[in-house]
Amino acid sequence: MSAPILEIDDLRIAFASPDGIVRAVDGVSWQLNAGEMLGIVGESGCGKSVTAMSILRLLPGPPAMFASGAIRFRGEDLLTASEARMRALRGNAISMIFQDPMTSLNPVLTIGEQIAEVLILHQKLSKRAAWTRAGEMLDLVGIPDPVRRLADYPHQFSGGMRQRAMIALALACNPAVLIADEPTTALDVTIQAQIMELLARLRREMGTAIVLITHDLGVVAECCDRVVVMYAGTKVEEARVDALFARPSHPYTRGLLAAMPELDTPGDARHRRLAEIPGMVPSLKQAAVGCRFAPRCALADERCRQTIPALAPTSGEHADHFAACFRAHEPLPGTAA
């Protein structure tokens, strides 16, 4: 296998807050291969968005933030790159789309101006050529009458159209990596499906590798090749999508999957209450002693509370399946595993 295009290596990010240091990301590693779609899942506050933002260094800088480890794009460490180098990469080699398309576009500039701007900046296109290309991008993301819509302002677009425009903007310079931070969370369900379809199609057509940050396992199951599950700033499980859904190993992942409603469950079972994971996400202000998930885990024993479990290959038939749990695969009490 060729070298990964993007590699996160033991990334640690901490923020200084009035009541102590918050370890938002605590030693996370993963790789993204060219053309691949990698899902990063976890609940709010697990550090997935902070990880995403740190790739383009969009987080507020020191002294409020400390980062260590490495983020390598084609072998080049982005954590130590100059600001000028980062500007050259942003929007060009690595792009990003955000959760809320209603607020992510500048209300006082036309859609055309906002897309043409990156093309003029990075591809050194003339104004006219950039405008033409911007029209092609709108066409590519499925906006009808694209050339005329270039002169529109964001408030003249619907939510779904704005996210399409954001995608057009992000992909205008044909980046190698697209980071999509919860791109469908703020949209209604039918539009969500359309946007995910669009991302999947553009990945096929343009060969862009995509990091999809989401808390929606359904979206992951449909679109991603591999999944990283994060909990409380750490990676608890990583696997190919089929392996993860077939044989979830970490009790947290199993809890997440159990919390998904199933439409194909027959009869009375459909009317049962959805399973939930008891307890709360732990505070990230103290350094972890044992497993971060132990207080909420039905399987946790003394060892779990004393020692942090390392990420290890699971005993499953899939080679690239890892989980950070001493008791992976053991049946959860009260369920027929």
Place this chain on the structure above:
Amino acid sequence: MNYLLRRLLAVIPVLAVVAVIVFLLLRLAPGDPAVIIAGDTASAEDIEHIRQTLGLNRPVVEQFVGWIGQILRGDLGTSVFTGMPVAEMIRQRVEPTLWISALTMAFAVVFAVPMGIIAAWKAGTWVDRAVSGLAVAAFSLPVFVIGYGLVYGFSTQLDWFPVQGFKSLSDGFVPFIRHLALPVISGGLIYMALLARMTRSTMLEVLAQDYIRTARAKGLSSQRLLLRHALKNAAVPIVTTIGLGIAMLLSGVIVTESVFAIPGIGRLTVDSILRRDYPVIQGIVLVTATAYVLINLITDLLYGLFDPRIRY
């Protein structure tokens, strides 16, 4: 255009109300207006003469109709003191005042907007604190204190600028600017402070928006980010403050002109009040109110230029 027409028509009732108030200014004052205007040392003939020339012996309604008719013809009346037409007196004094107002606002905008932008960009650093400190200082000092301070330092001690007076632009650019420099700076500092703080807080709010993060994710330089993406979004409150500032200047200029003995509208106002020259006071109030209303109209129209969501 339709909107512009409607807004222009809406100016008429506002000015009508102003006209009524200006008219009543003299008539509602306690006592006989002619006696008030004539002053303590006037003889009976003087008072009768004033009563005749101002038509104060006619019924109030007739006076009002006559006065409105006059104004509509562009005749603001005649000064009791100089015997000159009021319109002509205002016209003679308007040049210094227009220059002071325009240059004061230009001075404030040119310094305050960049200061506010930089303070917001460097929020929390010493640059930000320096700008805020400067703004508070400029806010707290009255115009005449700053004015006399500057005159003492730069005119009396250093002899760089004349102590007072005004030179028209037709007398040459250098004397013109030398005479206006200190009045403009002393009058402009307070607007600079106001505008810098306004710009800072508006920019801070804009810089926290999602679309600024998008702009950063596009790889834009800080300069482009601030000027193209942030400033245009902050423009509406900034323009509003500038508009209010110009309106405030119309009265603020009275102090500046008094400190620097500049023969402008402000001086004319003060002099006319001291002389109880009611026709001139009325004329000035009417002209100033019209300018006020027009500035507000222009400010409103500018909003649409900066924010496409505002459409008329």
